[in-house]
Amino acid sequence: MKKFGFLGFLVLLLPSVALGATFTHDLSYGTTGTDVAFLQQFLMDESLYSGQITSTFGPQTRSALIAFQKQEGITPATGNFGPLTRADVNSVLALHPEWTTTISNNTYYKNVNGNPVHAPTQAPSIPAGASAQCRDGSYSFSLHRSGTCSHHGGVATWF
Numbered sequence: 001m002k003k004f005g006f007l008g009f010l011v012l013l014l015p016s017v018a019l020g021a022t023f024t025h026d027l028s029y030g031t032t033g034t035d036v037a038f039l040q041q042f043l044m045d046e047s048l049y050s051g052q053i054t055s056t057f058g059p060q061t062r063s064a065l066i067a068f069q070k071q072e073g074i075t076p077a078t079g080n081f082g083p084l085t086r087a088d089v090n091s092v093l094a095l096h097p098e099w100t101t102t103i104s105n106n107t108y109y110k111n112v113n114g115n116p117v118h119a120p121t122q123a124p125s126i127p128a129g130a131s132a133q134c135r136d137g138s139y140s141f142s143l144h145r146s147g148t149c150s151h152h153g154g155v156a157t158w159f
Contacts, residue, residue, distance in 0.1 A: 022090055025116070027081035031057040034108075034118040034141040037129025039081060042089060043068060055129055055143055057081075103127055103139075117141050120152050126159065133157045 025035055036057045043049035048071070049064035062079035069077035072088050081089075104122035111117045118141040120134060121127070130139040135153030142148040149155045 022093070023081070023086045026083070026086065027057055029057055029062055029079070031115075032113070032143060033115040034129040035116065036061065037141070039065070039089075041128030042093070046071075046092075053128060055131075055141075111143055113143075115143065117143060120149065131159055133159070 023035060023038070027036055027039060032055055034055060037053050037055040039057075040049055040051070040053045040055075040061055043061070043064040044053070046068060048067045049060065051060040051064075065081060065085070066077045066079040068089075069075075069079070069085055072085075074084055074088060105119060107119040107121075108116045109119055118129065120138040120140045122138050123130075126133070127139055127141075129141050131142050132140045132148050132155045134140055134149035135156045136149075138149075138152050140148050140152070140155070
């Protein structure tokens with residue numbers, strides 16, 4: 001086992017401060033939420049996904065993920081985003097910090113459907129998966145229009 005100094009240990013414990021910089025959840029067909037939007041953006045950056053960023057893991061996302069798994073030599077290439085694929089994607093992202101948008105928090109909440117959704121956050125540009133910009137300048141990732149930006153001055157712009 002590789003040894004890490006105190007700083008390395010501390011870095012492993014700290015949450016990521018870049019949107020989509022680290023995936024921590026398995027994703028599969030039918031999953032919805034901002035992590036799916038981040039995955040779709042990643043696959044788009046890899047030139048494997050050309051669909052809309054929908055936050056829903058559907059057939060286009062699965063096909064793009066299978067192509068990524070084949071590209072990376074991950075077998076079997078099932079189109080599920082489990083531990084092996086997640087680790088591979090995280091290592092690619094670690095090599096390309098310029099692909100991520102720095103955000104002000106790494107906080108999630110569960111929406112009315114029980115899906116994890118990134119809490120509204122400040123960012124220098126529109127983060128992947130954002131559904132609206134609030135009047136206070138923060139970005140919302142809400143998957144429902146009701147209540148979006150309710151504690152942030154309301155919606156300024158829908159995406």
